[in-house]
Amino acid sequence: MGDIILTMKDIDKSFPGVHALDHVNFEVRKGEVHALMGENGAGKSTLMKVLTGIYTKDSGSIVYEGKEVEFHTTREAQDAGVVIVHQELNMLGHLTVAQNIFIGREFKKGIGIDDKKMNEEAAKLFEKLHIDIDPAETMSNLTVGKQQMCEIAKAISHEAKVIIFDEPSAALTEAEIEELFKIIRDLRKQQIGIVYISHRMDEIKVITDRVTVMRDGTYVGTLITKDCTKDDIINMMVGRVIYEDPKTQSSVPKNAPVVLKVENLNAGRMVQDVSFELHKGEILGFSGLMGAGRTETARAIFGADPKTSGNIYINGQKVEINSPQDAVKCGIGYLSEDRKRFGIVVQKSVAENSTMAALENFVSGLFINKKSENKIAQEYVESLATKTPSVDQLVVNLSGGNQQKVVIAKWLIRNCDILIFDEPTRGIDVGAKNEIYKLMNRLAEEGKSIIMISSEMTEILRMSDRIVVMCEGKKTGEIGIEEASQETIMNMATREI
């Protein structure tokens, strides 16, 4: 490890309602690989966005190569030598490798583009990195791994001195990861400072020199990788005090019947061989880090996305679910994590949204019976304590928590017994959150069965009777609330298979 090239000190950043970064410190030395770790929402990405000029910091200082700097655009950061290799590749498939690498700063020849020179320059870059890729090849013909290497080559071509890798290995195969690590070691030798964001604990041990851990927007600490264990890191990641009482024991009787059984469900890369059972009156928590495949699993069960294989049983009967229509007929309701896009029709009223899934029950003859529609909507406004001036109010005018209640009403009016709540409290304020929790408990007591996907550890521990943990599309653990702790869950969520 060489001298310090980058120091971020006391970085503070707030968004409306969220203190995203609370006086965070971070430094990178020349020729080191520095891991940045933390749960979802810990502030890793925000910190890197502040560094590369996507966000402006509220306070704090960034010292780069001995000078205080503030980048206003990613372009400025790039020009200074701070580049980010994104998790999602930003490549244009129909262009060649070289054209992608030099996009926005093409070599010109007269009024045309000098492709020959670009190919030569790209070849030089690849040589430096010991990568074997033809610069004239069309980007879409390359594997994801090779495309990632082109991203790295593009980063190097900016004369990068600090390179940030944002979950670079997520889409790579074993062999490709090996190759990636070879390149990273090469870059380290060239005295480049590397920030490595990843959830894969084993990789952290293999490739990084130091680990900085963040939690809930704060800086927790920095460790030397070879002197610490996986447990040390996990303890730092989750070591918060839980204020709300976690559930200590399951409220589901031992002999509760299985209402939903999912067997070897497969749907693309994000859902691989997932099996689990849901009991009557149970709240089954689905925990995991971002991109673990929980939402994808829920959508596949609900028929919102096609599945490739797997069996679903409802009350012991095998069912075919190929569309949300089928799922709703089976009594499954799905509350999406993205209410505005998938949950509500904003230009329609509370009443109209409430009956959306069960409209046929409110049709007499040819016409919709608005009286009975309004009556049932009003009943649910009262029983869920939805705050709205009337059932004629457009849902666009309601707050997030109340919109959520309208979506819940929709499934209750449809009389669904199995409810999938995907991040039910995302973007909802604390008071409304507690109301949703109470409501979920009440529904479970009444015999509804709930799958609750949540990225908030406290929410998982507070609400679940049992917890399924997923990691990279696979189920990596299942644990009763009695044995569950932040550490055990995080251990499963970061398990390498």
Next chain:
Amino acid sequence: MEKIKQNPIVKKIGINRIVLCGVLILMYAIFCMLSDKFAGIQRIMSALNYAYFLGFLSLGVTFVIATGGIDFSIGPVMFCSALISGYCLTSYGVPLVVSLIISILVGMLFGVFNGYLVAYWTVPPFIISMASMNIAKGLASVFTKTQSVSWPQSADANGWYRNFIKIGNFPVGLVIFIVFAVICSIILNQTKAGRYILSLGSNKEAVRLSGVNVKKWEMLAYVICGTLVGIAAIFFVAAYTTVQPGYGDTYNNEAIAGCVMGGTSMAGGLASISGTVIGVFVIALLQEGILALGFSKDYQLIITGIIVIVAVYADVATRRRKN
């Protein structure tokens, strides 16, 4: 202004429609001032003739626009309906009643075709309707061997279909048109079909995830549209007798203009049948006025073009403000 907007009666009718009614009256007054021949029953009857067929086109396309789609084939499909059914009547001796049914069927089939491709193949409606516009034109030309078709005059034995628009000076067409408009309004606002059509125009994915067969309902909007286009064809020939193959596209713009002027949003999810009706009257009066003042039809094309742009811009601007 705010106070007027909050008035319960104004709120119920909609400020937009009240303004549009004002525009209609003002236009009539201006035309009467500019041309001494404008006042009187004759011009109004003539404007109404134009309003009938255009009105049915506009009612139809309102359903499609409510889903967030668009149909640029309505004008040519109307001509195709009139040509095929007219050719059956005049050249093959098909009875008049059957011909009228054929006219409606042709329109409906185009609706089925457009709707199926848009909803089930998920091809953009813009492209589909552009293609079926050409198919309609070509099909009509082939069927009639590129000849124009003249429907029977009122004095002919088969001329009674002209009673659909007027008997003596009584505007029967107006009554029929209003009846259809009321039916459309009921479908749109009080039936399951209308509820789903409007909802999916606003947020299709949310409706799909509610377990609703969105494809079926989206397709239905196009079928309703096609059927009304087939009816429009009957009112066209009842007013203007002769149809020529290869035309009809100019009516697309006018029908869409009538619709968006009335407050139906091109983004989908919001539609007003009463607005469409008033919008159609504005367009019909405009065309009559332009002709009465001695300008060519070309000026009308320019003006309706501008109306579409302004109305759509107004819609986009209101949306942006609300967000």
